[in-house]
Amino acid sequence: MSDRRPRTPVRTLLIALVLCVPPFYLDAFWLRVGLFSVAAAIGAVGLSLLSGTAGQLSLGHAFFLAVGAYGYTWLAGEPGPGLPTAVAAVLAVLLAGAAGGLFSPVAGRVRGIYLGVATLALVFLGHHVLLTADSVTGGFNGRSVPPLRLGGFGFTAGEPELTVLGVPFGAEERLWYLALALLGLTWFTARGLLRSRPGRALAALRDSETAAAVLGVDVARHRAAAFVVSSMYAGTAGVLLALAFRRIVPDYFSLALSVDYLAMIVLGGLGSVAGATAGAVFVTALPLLLSRYADQLPLVAAPGTADGAVGPTEAARFLYGAAVVVVLLHAPDGLHGLTRRLRDRFRAARRSGPGSGPHARPSAPPIAPVRPEEHTP
Amino acid sequence: MTGLLDDLLGGLALGAVYALVALGFVVIFKASGVLSFAHGSLLLFGGYLIAVLHDDLGFAGALAVAVLATALLAGALDRLLLQRGDPGPGAAHVQTIVTIGVDIVLLTELSRRIGGDLLPLGDPWGDAVTGLGPVTVADSRLAAIVVSAVSIASVFALFRYTRWGLSLRAAGEDVEAAALMGVRLSRVRTLAWCLAGGLAALAAVFLAAFPAPGLERTTGQIALKAFPAAVLGGMASPVGALAGSLLIGLTEALVAGHQSELSLLGEGFADVAPYAVMVLVLLVRPTGLFGTRGAARV
Amino acid sequence: MNTPHPGHRATTAVLAAALALLVAATGCSAKADGGSGGQDADGVRTGPGVSAETIRLGALTDLTGPYATLGKSIVQAQQMWADETNAAGGICGRKVEITVKDHGYDVQRAVAAYADISPDVVALPQVIGSPVVAALLDDVQRDHLLTFPQAWAASLLGKESVQVVGTTYDLDMIAAVDFLTRTRGVRKGDTIGHVYFEGDYGANALEGSSWAARKAGVKVVGQKIKATDTDLSAQVSALRKEGVKAILISAGPAQTASLVGVAASRGLRVPVVSSAPGFAPQLMKTPAAPALAALLHVVSSAPAVSSELPGVRRMVTAYRKKYAGSPVDSGVLSGYNAAQLLGAGLKKACAAGSLAREDVVKAHRAQENADTGLGVPQDFSDVDRPASLSTYVLKPDAKALGGLVGAEEAHRIPGAEEYLKARRS
Missing domain, CATH: 3.40.50.2300 (Response regulator)
Structure with a gap:
């Protein structure tokens, strides 16, 4: 099989190389869409570990993103301790992890749907704090985000002036590479974690808590740890989002954002790193691209032109909602499962020649997204 | 003293409206284990129908049509979408997320139609109020208290004394055993969704009626406040839904009434107080006030 | 795995070739061309958003969110202004065009839409949504993009390129x-x-x-x-x-x-x-x-749309004729007024010989008594003060x-x- 398919390091290198090219061609709009997508991907990988792998339904992801974003801005900014920005970024990620840890008394005890609604509370309470703690968060108008500096190199235009191959490198171009590096790190650590002992213990917890406990898994500790790790990914995503936004406002970190992240991991296929990334790109980029190309699409009216017609914003919402429904009903393992099945079918067909059945390898059973229901009568 | 009475009565009336919404959550959860995120947009759908139809059919006619149509829509949602999915373990959670998708589609269409308008529902109470000793309360809220008490009692009776309720409870205890005993699960379930849909349309009336100025695109968001009410009560118990809703309503009214004394928590805390109360309760009782802990199956 | 695979060298070669190709191709990237701006045939200095034929303006509005009604009123009123202006010969010999982007009151979409349109517009006669305005404050300042937010908070004062019309x-x-x-x-x-x-x-x-x-x-x-x-x-x-x-x-x-x-x-x-x-x-x-x-x-700070002021009556009559059936609310008045004030600034900038963004801001800020006939005159010269201290x-x-x-x-x-x-x- 290995000779049929480029070996992993080479393939990875190729992908990385292709991803390094966009800043030379695409304008600021595309790069921003890319940055938002990559940040969402990092956050989605974290949520996928928590909800997909460990089976804990969370609607509180927006809160942990906010902790990362505001943590960085406050730690690096004025008012605030004004730490070196790189230190602030690392501390912000740790802070998000700590926030996840503080939630562990709830996460350790409350299960299933109850946990989902309990995490909902985090978003609302967090939003309230963001609005009222003016001195730290800047209140309703939010805060300007200090650009990240590593040594003498700033991730903002003109620090120092930089022109690569005739292309001037502004903030977006530079941040693109930072985002790629963070995404690479996320993939590396998340896949490692999934294959490790704790990763398998989490999966066992999802499938049956009692069985896992019998096998010697410390249930409460693992449940809490999953929250901490997931929050740290969310914190990383928050820092990157803050850098991409340049100014953060409380209204962004709403329940809708949490729901978006849930949709990302579901669309991508629960428990899969690649799936979470694909889902994140889909959910983030779709509305942005649809509204940009509204005038060239059939059936979609350009904003403000016609009465009662479906505008690009609405079209994006319809597509998004319908995609969630269709994917869950017809491909419960999401985009990731879909590509895997297509690949398997394609390979099987090639191996055994046309005409024979595609079932060379039994397709993997759909991943049970979350722990089996424990009904309360 | 009058102030406190005022707050208590206001909280009670608010809680009664939440209870109608929370009751819908409970019925659905008990029948299918699903937390319906589409409830808010079903509610908006029912309200929108009343708003559009009441000129031609009169309020009562419009209400009847809306309750029926919303019940059918909810039933169809369950039958045509939710029950189509993989029924294996974890299905309830998958279906919960499907309702998010449904909510997005429904809400987008309804918002597009409603736009920035405030739609009156033509309810019979108008802005009339009734004096009860030193305090006054809106007639529409008195009606809400009566309607939600009747609804909750009826649902309780349905659960307890009808074949349907028996089947529902049997399914709640053990799905496989119930199926073996000849319970037609899918029909029992769909009926529950229809009931919840009807309740949502009913709740829409009281959410858009007098103290509120009319139906808005955001009216359905009230469902977000009924979440903590239903969870507080224990998700599967109609009595719990009532208790949870009253607790949430009273908390909100009391915190809003004493905003100046509670300035330490930040102004506007009344809106998030329900969530704070819910987290505190869940810390002590992880399955809500009236929930019982399900035995873990190995 | 330790023995070199026969395909290994080939893959490396492919990789290297791909890299070389990519690097070479960047030479043809449109982004590698120098900046824009310069002088037009008529001697007016131009910048982003201004060509020999058109002046392009941008609107970040809400047509699908909570302010959909307001957004639609403003979009239509400003489009009417653009049509009237173009019918009268345009500004600086150029036609005015407004690019409208709907963000549905979503900050992320608004920020992306800003990145999309900001390189091609000279000013923003409309930005709806306080969180959106807040998120864009720094960018608008940096890009010297004259902006008329549909928000009146005092925290928006003191910013050279952000113009709050009327009182706060x-x-x-x-x-x-x-x-x-x-x-x-x-x-x-x-x-x-x-x-x-x-x-x-x-x-x-x-x-x-x-x-x-x-x-x-x-x-x-x-x-x-x-x-x-x-x-x-x-x-x-x-x-x-x-x-x-x-x-x-x-x-x-x-x-x-x-x-x-x-x-x-x-x-x-x-x-x-x-x-x-x-x-x-x-x-x-x-x-x-x-x-x-x-x-x-x-x-x-604006009169009622039912006001007897001649300017208001003329505008409202024209609006009702053009958009029969649309409600006439305060958004129509404030949208039209903002567009007219911006137009006055653009004309001043043209007269001073430059439609570059910085110069548009400068020309706008030079107006101490801008009167559109749609209410009280405005003073834009002091960035720290509201443009008007009068109210109805x-x-x-x-x-x-x-x-x-x-x-x-x-x-x-x-x-x-x-x-x-x-x-x-």
Whole structure:
């Protein structure tokens, strides 16, 4: 099989190389869409570990993103301790992890749907704090985000002036590479974690808590740890989002954002790193691209032109909602499962020649997204 | 003293409206284990129908049509979408997320139609109020208290004394055993969704009626406040839904009434107080006030 | 795996070739071309958004979110202005075009849309949504993009490229307190309530009402609410407990209707004064309409659309002809006014020989008495001061166009100068 398919390091290198090219061609709009997508991907990988792998339904992801974003801005900014920005970024990620840890008394005890609604509370309470703690968060108008500096190199235009191959490198171009590096790190650590002992213990917890406990898994500790790790990914995503936004406002970190992240991991296929990334790109980029190309699409009216017609914003919402429904009903393992099945079918067909059945390898059973229901009568 | 009475009565009336919404959550959860995120947009759908139809059919006619149509829509949602999915373990959670998708589609269409308008529902109470000793309360809220008490009692009776309720409870205890005993699960379930849909349309009336100025695109968001009410009560118990809703309503009214004394928590805390109360309760009782802990199956 | 694979060298070669190709191809990237800008044949210096034939403007609006109605009014009013301007020969010999982007009140979409249109426009005659405006503040400043936000918080002052038209929310509430003490019998020692939205709008309004109340020896009781609150019974109870003699409200139309309706039905028949965004014509179709007509006044730096001012009448007539069936609300007036003020700035910039963004901002800021005939003249020269210190008082009338009629003509807000001085120090 290995000779049929480029070996992993080479393939990875190729992908990385292709991803390094966009800043030379695409304008600021595309790069921003890319940055938002990559940040969402990092956050989605974290949520996928928590909800997909460990089976804990969370609607509180927006809160942990906010902790990362505001943590960085406050730690690096004025008012605030004004730490070196790189230190602030690392501390912000740790802070998000700590926030996840503080939630562990709830996460350790409350299960299933109850946990989902309990995490909902985090978003609302967090939003309230963001609005009222003016001195730290800047209140309703939010805060300007200090650009990240590593040594003498700033991730903002003109620090120092930089022109690569005739292309001037502004903030977006530079941040693109930072985002790629963070995404690479996320993939590396998340896949490692999934294959490790704790990763398998989490999966066992999802499938049956009692069985896992019998096998010697410390249930409460693992449940809490999953929250901490997931929050740290969310914190990383928050820092990157803050850098991409340049100014953060409380209204962004709403329940809708949490729901978006849930949709990302579901669309991508629960428990899969690649799936979470694909889902994140889909959910983030779709509305942005649809509204940009509204005038060239059939059936979609350009904003403000016609009465009662479906505008690009609405079209994006319809597509998004319908995609969630269709994917869950017809491909419960999401985009990731879909590509895997297509690949398997394609390979099987090639191996055994046309005409024979595609079932060379039994397709993997759909991943049970979350722990089996424990009904309360 | 009058102030406190005022707050208590206001909280009670608010809680009664939440209870109608929370009751819908409970019925659905008990029948299918699903937390319906589409409830808010079903509610908006029912309200929108009343708003559009009441000129031609009169309020009562419009209400009847809306309750029926919303019940059918909810039933169809369950039958045509939710029950189509993989029924294996974890299905309830998958279906919960499907309702998010449904909510997005429904809400987008309804918002597009409603736009920035405030739609009156033509309810019979108008802005009339009734004096009860030193305090006054809106007639529409008195009606809400009566309607939600009747609804909750009826649902309780349905659960307890009808074949349907028996089947529902049997399914709640053990799905496989119930199926073996000849319970037609899918029909029992769909009926529950229809009931919840009807309740949502009913709740829409009281959410858009007098103290509120009319139906808005955001009216359905009230469902977000009924979440903590239903969870507080224990998700599967109609009595719990009532208790949870009253607790949430009273908390909100009391915190809003004493905003100046509670300035330490930040102004506007009344809106998030329900969530704070819910987290505190869940810390002590992880399955809500009236929930019982399900035995873990190995 | 340790033995070199036969395909290994080939793959490396492919990789290297791909890399070389990519690097070489960047030479042809459009991004590698130098910057834009320069001088046109007519001698006018140009910059982004300005070509020999067109001047392109941008609008970041909300056509699908909570401000959909307002957004549509402004988009249509500004399009009408563009059509009229082009019919009269355009500006600086160029046609005016407006690129409209809908963000549906979503910050991320708005920021992406800004990145999309900002390289190709010279100014933004419309940006809706306080969180959107807040998120874009730094970018707009950096890009020197003259922007007219549909928000009136004092925190938007002091920014060279951001132009708030008319008064700010705090000044409106100072005018409201003045109106109450002057005409509604609120006296020293009385208590008044102020119901306000969380966020910039409410906070700024409360700042104004608190200052004015202190001056007048009146106590203010605040009640903070959220945009999703539409039943204000609890707030009315709290205010009644405090024995308020009048109520100020800085929220949305739904909240105003609920507040006035509940207060009236509970026997708390006190005067209510709202900020301009707290009223919409649709309110006069709700059950609260009689109470609104009896108790409510609205302070606004713009006249009512039913006003007899010749400029307003001409504009409203043209709008109703062009967009028959569309409601005529305050958004029509403020949108058209902003576009006209921007047009005046562009003409000045053209006369001074440059339509580059910085010069448009400079020309705009040079106007000390900009009068469009749609209300009071505006002074844009001091970035730290609101453009106007005058206000109208309006009152609801179900029969009037736009649901409002004038109650008091434009007048300077008493104490405004003193307040600004106190605020600055």
